Amino acid sequence: MSSGVWFSTLGFIAWLCCLGLVQGGKVLVVPADGSHWLSMKILVKELYHRGHEILVLVPETSSVIHGSESYKTEVYPVPYTKEELYQKFDRLEDDVFRKSSRMTELHNNVQLFIDYTSIQVNGCERVLNNQSLMTRLRKEVFDLVLTDPVLPCSSILANVFSIPTVYFLRGLLCDLDLQASQCPSPPSYVPAYFSGNTDIMTFPQRVTNMAMSFMQPYVCKMTFRHFDDLVSRYLENKTTYKDLLSHGAVWLLRYDFTFEWPRPLMPNMVSIGGINCAKKAPLPAEFVNGPGEDGFIIFTLGSMLHNMPEEKAKQFFDMLLFLVEVLWRYTGWLPQNDLLGPTPRLKSSSPMVEPTVSTRVSVMLCPFPLFGDQLDNVHRMTHIFTLQLWYFLSYKEKVVELSQVHLDRPVEPLDTAVFWTEFVMRHKGAAHLRVSAHDLNWIQYHSLDVIGFLIIILLTVLFVTVKCCLFCTRKCCRHGAAKRKSE
Template identity: 35%
Template sequence: MRWCLVITPLNLFPIVEELGRRGNQVVVVIPEASLSMGPSEHTTTLTYPVNYTKAELKASIADEFNTILSIDISTDLTKFQAFIISLDVLQMFILRNAEGLLFNKDLMKKLQEYNFDAILTDPFEPVGAIAGEYLSIPAVYMLINHPCGVDTLSSQCPSPFQMGSSYLPGRLYHRLSCIGVICFSLLWFEGHIETCFIKFINHGAVWLLRYEFTFEYPKPQICKFISHPKVKAFITHGGSHGIYEGICNGVPMVMLPLFGDQGDNVQRLVSRGVAESLSIYDLTAEKLLVALGKVINDKSYKEKITELSAIHRDRPIEPLDLAVFWTEFVMRHKGAAHLRPAAHELNWIQYHSLDVIGFLLLILVTVIFVTVKSCMFCFRKCFKKTQKKKKE
């Protein structure tokens, strides 16, 4: 019998259920005000108190949404302000969840007594990763992506997923060369943090990544009404789950991005000709009707989304089975240390190949030096012979 710990899962319910059905002992730890998961017949659910209620959580989300909609977004600065407001609310609840669990000595002691074989968590909310590090449990991370490329930095994967070419267009990079100094100085004013989040999550045994942009790893929780044959279009905010539902069921989409990566998601699908994008800030009934009419009546949208859906569904193993397999693999092999990239054991000189670069530079300088000296020697010899002939 193997024990698996799941902490504050954002969207892991199907995997957790399947792990329990296969005979694993799964313990789910969630805040009392959780909106994502509740008790299940296949798992043991433990809750911890937090200083907010479900009603307060829902009210905060509604207030944040209303505040964003009330802001004049005619300039890039006001758009950025709306984005910061959303981040502040998100950060507040993440911090409260972390404090509620990590400062709960009785619950942490109880979790330590279970002697878990693995922890399954989404590192977007870091409380699970921090708890796993504290309890010394091999971690399996399930995520789509992480802000600022933290997942790539932490996993030190030798061949990370390529999400695009340059992270900034050339012109924008040069325009930010001066402004960036001011912005980054403000952001990092608090000083150096001795233990950073990257150090916690770089001990993950397996990373189950779901951001290949044919959406290669679909969300198992597909709403059945989306697959109904009479559904002609799907209105969504462009979150990863809605995208999975639309692509998996071959339904053209009208998308209204609100936050985070949703704008990027929307543009990727618009560029593939399977969706239309609208702005929530200047939305009218007429614009919505025009967009719906376009994706419903223009047959190219349906043809392209059907083709994308066929690619998306064509796989040798179901995503749920794949996720469960790797989670059980980590539990069976006590962390699967043999899969850990060797980059984690290198110092920064070795990791960046500075020793190799230094050696090659030394050889290059030596070759150049010898070549220059040889040329000078030959030149002096030839010059002396020429002078002797002139004297004679």
């Protein structure tokens, strides 16, 4: 081959390499620990395979966020230990198996969230005060912040560095995400958080739903007060965490309307339900010898609970002992998504992602909600079909039907999430998708000034009309009286 051809080939290869560097962006990932990260990691790895450079900001106490060849990690110190963090769940593990009223569970969930996030807000404050870390992050010149807004640190960093944010979430307590994005939530058919209502409500249910909708802003203010304090301390302008969230470029919502109440969404909200159902990988050696034709049961408590009261554990054990083969994830790791390759007869679990996972692969689900939004998740599933173990045939048919609806989409959830993440990087945000409702006050948003103006005009016209009628009546009466007098 001649030297000219070699130079041409090398030049073409160099051009391709340069092209890849230009197209690839820098992404700062600020995840939440636990199952939140397990879903986000799928998107992070796919962005790496698309040629982007990823840096994951990790607290030193993280339990599930580890290093990988797909991304770099920046571990930062926090003013608490893993033991102190786990102590926040001690009360949870004692209370979740106790029967309590809905309002008591709501109070416990709010208190648990405040206790758990308060200690992590201190870790976020340590990041913001770490000048060497902040300087290194600023020098990286990131194109995007990818984060779960369950903690405020990422939104503050995005504001300080003036870079767009993509939120990756299932939802926030008291629907703060919907309030921050100015998403309409008519209480006539959109159930309030933890109300126990469906999208079809009777008059008493609509009264309850309206009352809980009015209460939500106050619950949010109480729940996210420590977030607001942190935001106001580190940003020059006095703002709240909800105001900070409102500047998010795109919201990647980790749910699907196959399992949700139909409701409005904003232009910058994208549904990516099912993204956590990653492609199945080969099973580890200890799981290769699968069950027989009868299938098996997967029993898991998710990523948050590590212990169970001995009495409750014995009850579950005695119940499952007489059934088919059981895989019980009590602690540690279980390749749950990969195990769904065979055909389990029943899947018993409680984590928030389970309805999507089980329905996507047409596997039956027997959930028991413990805390957080799990009660609402199960309530939606029970509304779709009654979970009764005596009707497996009809239940299985319904699961298969929902699975077909869920899978019938033009683009896979992961590809959709990648597209919108890259879209924000290419265009330095998504300002054209931000609604003008963010710039209106409460009176303007509800058009109360216009309604008041129209009422004033109506009353003025009515007043003038009445006066004219009275004037004409008096004239006619006087004319008639004068005529009778002259006669």
